[in-house]
Amino acid sequence: MAEAVHADAIQANMLSGDKIDVHDLDFYYGDFKALEDVTVGIKRNAITAFIGPSGCGKSTFLRSLNRMNDLIDGTRVEGTVLLDGKDIYAEDVDVVDLRRRVGMIFQQANPFPLSIYENIAYGPRIHGLRNKAELDTIVEDSLTKANLWKEVKDKLGQPGTDLSGGQQQRLCIARVLAVNPEVLLMDEPCSAIDPTSTQKIEDLMDKLKDNFTIVIVTHNMQQAARVSDYTAFFLAEDTNLPAKLIEYDMTDIVFTNPTDKRTENYITGRFG
Amino acid sequence: MNFLKWRERALESVFLICALTAIVGVLLVFIFVTIKGFPIFEKVGVLKFLFSLDWSPSDNQFGILTFIIGSFLVTAGALALGAPMAIMTAIFLSEIAPKRVQKLVRPAVELLAGIPSVVYGFFGILIIVPVVRTLFGGSGLGLLTGWIILAIMILPTIATISEDAIRAVPKSFREASFGMGATRWQTIWRVVLPAAKNGLIGATILGMGRAIGETMAVLMVLGNAPIIPKSLVGPVGALTSIIALNMSYASGDHQTALFGMGIVLFMISFFFVALIRFVSRKRS
Ligand SMILES: Nc1ncnc2c1ncn2[C@@H]1O[C@H](COP(=O)(O)OP(=O)(O)O)[C@@H](O)[C@H]1O
Ligand SMILES: [Mg+2]
Numbered sequence A: 001m002a003e004a005v006h007a008d009a010i011q012a013n014m015l016s017g018d019k020i021d022v023h024d025l026d027f028y029y030g031d032f033k034a035l036e037d038v039t040v041g042i043k044r045n046a047i048t049a050f051i052g053p054s055g056c057g058k059s060t061f062l063r064s065l066n067r068m069n070d071l072i073d074g075t076r077v078e079g080t081v082l083l084d085g086k087d088i089y090a091e092d093v094d095v096v097d098l099r100r101r102v103g104m105i106f107q108q109a110n111p112f113p114l115s116i117y118e119n120i121a122y123g124p125r126i127h128g129l130r131n132k133a134e135l136d137t138i139v140e141d142s143l144t145k146a147n148l149w150k151e152v153k154d155k156l157g158q159p160g161t162d163l164s165g166g167q168q169q170r171l172c173i174a175r176v177l178a179v180n181p182e183v184l185l186m187d188e189p190c191s192a193i194d195p196t197s198t199q200k201i202e203d204l205m206d207k208l209k210d211n212f213t214i215v216i217v218t219h220n221m222q223q224a225a226r227v228s229d230y231t232a233f234f235l236a237e238d239t240n241l242p243a244k245l246i247e248y249d250m251t252d253i254v255f256t257n258p259t260d261k262r263t264e265n266y267i268t269g270r271f272g
Numbered sequence B: 001m002n003f004l005k006w007r008e009r010a011l012e013s014v015f016l017i018c019a020l021t022a023i024v025g026v027l028l029v030f031i032f033v034t035i036k037g038f039p040i041f042e043k044v045g046v047l048k049f050l051f052s053l054d055w056s057p058s059d060n061q062f063g064i065l066t067f068i069i070g071s072f073l074v075t076a077g078a079l080a081l082g083a084p085m086a087i088m089t090a091i092f093l094s095e096i097a098p099k100r101v102q103k104l105v106r107p108a109v110e111l112l113a114g115i116p117s118v119v120y121g122f123f124g125i126l127i128i129v130p131v132v133r134t135l136f137g138g139s140g141l142g143l144l145t146g147w148i149i150l151a152i153m154i155l156p157t158i159a160t161i162s163e164d165a166i167r168a169v170p171k172s173f174r175e176a177s178f179g180m181g182a183t184r185w186q187t188i189w190r191v192v193l194p195a196a197k198n199g200l201i202g203a204t205i206l207g208m209g210r211a212i213g214e215t216m217a218v219l220m221v222l223g224n225a226p227i228i229p230k231s232l233v234g235p236v237g238a239l240t241s242i243i244a245l246n247m248s249y250a251s252g253d254h255q256t257a258l259f260g261m262g263i264v265l266f267m268i269s270f271f272f273v274a275l276i277r278f279v280s281r282k283r284s
Helices: A003-018 A058-063 A096-100 A116-126 A132-145 A167-175 A195-208 A221-227 A251-257 A261-267 B001-042 B046-051 B065-096 B100-112 B115-138 B143-167 B169-178 B184-195 B195-213 B216-221 B239-247 B252-283
Strands: A019-031 A031-044 A045-049 A075-083 A102-105 A182-187 A213-217 A230-237 A242-248
Touching: A003 A019, A003 A031, A003 A075, A019 A221, A019 B143, A031 A058, A031 A251, A045 A058, A045 A221, A045 B065, A045 B239, A058 A182, A096 A102, A096 A251, A102 A167, A102 A261, A116 A132, A116 A195, A116 B184, A132 A167, A167 A195, A195 A213, A195 A221, A213 A221, A221 A251, A230 A261, A242 A251, A242 A261, A251 A261, A251 B046, B001 B046, B001 B065, B001 B184, B001 B252, B046 B065, B046 B252, B065 B100, B065 B184, B065 B239, B065 B252, B115 B143, B115 B216, B143 B195, B143 B216, B184 B195, B195 B252, B216 B239, B239 B252
Parallel strands: A031 A242, A045 A213, A045 A230, A102 A182, A182 A213
Antiparallel strands: A019 A031, A019 A075, A230 A242
């Protein structure tokens, strides 16, 4: 049965060419089933937004795309997650390399208690780069890509934690970019920062999508509508029931002409 | 109303008195030791007392440098052995061990702290001394045996405080590191430990204070000769063990000299306490 699903998934992925293809994913925290039957294809070089009321498994789902949930005791995944057609939960997968390819930005900006330079150099260093000149180049490139270089180029030696909240979040984005990821997973990256900084991050995402596949969790519907190309709506009918993917389509369609009544209710603010 | 107010006052005073007891206690001990020991500084001279290697009370020679060096040798070795072991224990408990294993190891470590030091002394004499004697020669009583025993004794102090320091490192640092494809080891080594650095240093200083002040176990295994050891297994005297050994029979200047050594120990402890305060202030 599992084998068959798996084969179906691979076949479907070959047809769609999606960057990430998820088939019939169930997710468990111990005995609690948090997600049920999620099937979704994440498009390359596009921004996909996950929306839904809080507690509906958006973060859980996001974290199952780079196996961050492995770090939590007692979690379990059933179903298939394909990255470029390869099952990321297969026995022989190198999780460390997977997480390099699928980088993550968190809700709370979390720079290390190190200098700005060392924050960016951290990733390349752990992957074995020692050459100072190469590191310098990567640091400048990554900060430039993250639209932060101009603001910090004269204070690379200062602690990353001294930057403003919005700058810290861009620093974290630069830090991830420094290891050459293919996918960026962002879990409510703007929920702790002011509107001006949010604007900067949204501009940045728009620029980055040319080279990366981006998935963003947001509770801010306007943000989803503004930045994303595709939108997935998750909902758990009750707190102790597993969440499901209710609707997934191009953002315009989800916001103007949703198929499911529950999506419409959520978007028009009738619950959640 | 009035009664409540009165009760508040009374409670406050009780707490105040308890707190004052600590201060008064420290002051009394300090004054007492100083009064009893100070004359030796006048008699022998501070420099000679601290920096002469000649300790022979029967000839009125009271130089304690041998024991200061002894104490530092013993402490330094114990730290070199014990601190890495303790910090690795802390890392194991906080970052690596599954819950079940933690539940087994943590009480064991805490129990280690509760064993009376005389029992460590017995353990040293019965187990470590014969092993050291067989492997390295000598009597078995000496520096190396002292290091091993003290390393085990300071392990719980350093491990417990280090574990708290490591646990205080925000989870978000670890997630960020793992999220970039760092291995567990890289995350521990490059993110968690540097972030916990001040706590680890504080823990080590506390262990150092514990080691330098330890008396009973050290007395039982060091050999207590008034010489600087020439080898790892040579006998050595520490300030604490010499004071304890000599106190029962010393009189006159000899006794005063022991109190003088007490003052020196006191200063060393003060220094460590100040150092811990300094390090932990830097953290906040
Ligand atoms: N570490 C965890 N252990 C157990 N249950 C969890 C854990 N994290 C999240 N959950 C549960 O899983 C469900 C989905 O949570 P989450 O993915 O954080 O939702 P969202 O990000 O949409 O707010 C919630 O019911 C939550 O209580
Ligand atoms: Mg969430």
